[in-house]
């Protein structure tokens with residue numbers, strides 16, 4: 001008696017998914033939060049932020065630029081030593097975290113020294129999604145517990 005009803009529900013569910021394009025496999029939907037730059041103490045600066053992906057497809061952070069730096073690179077930290085990487089993955093329904101002691105942005109060839117209270121404009125570019133521009137607030141140099149660079 002119950003089996004036909006259950007089968008009908010499953011079919012209806014499948015149709016609903018198909019008609020809305022499959023909500024679980026849509027494009028990456030990126031948003032940026034928790035961004036900050038510790039006020040630089042040398043001619044380089046670090047930047048931290050979290051990229052959240054609410055979409056059903058993974059993406060990659062591929063390059064970064066800023067009006068205050070001649071070059072911005074993406075670094076990861078392995079065994080306490082940082083190294084440049086080509087790109088960082090942003091998983092579907094997940095996030096990419098850049099935080100002190102881990103992944104971070106590296107601002108080199110600074111054109112001016114950002115001061116606490118100012119904001120730095122940064123453009124993030126991705127493998128799939130459109131570029132995102134964020135205004136990163138500059139925090140005290142001691143804001144991050146680890147200032148290796």
Ligand SMILES: [Cu+2]
Pocket residue numbers: 075082083104105106149
């Ligand atoms: Cu670095």
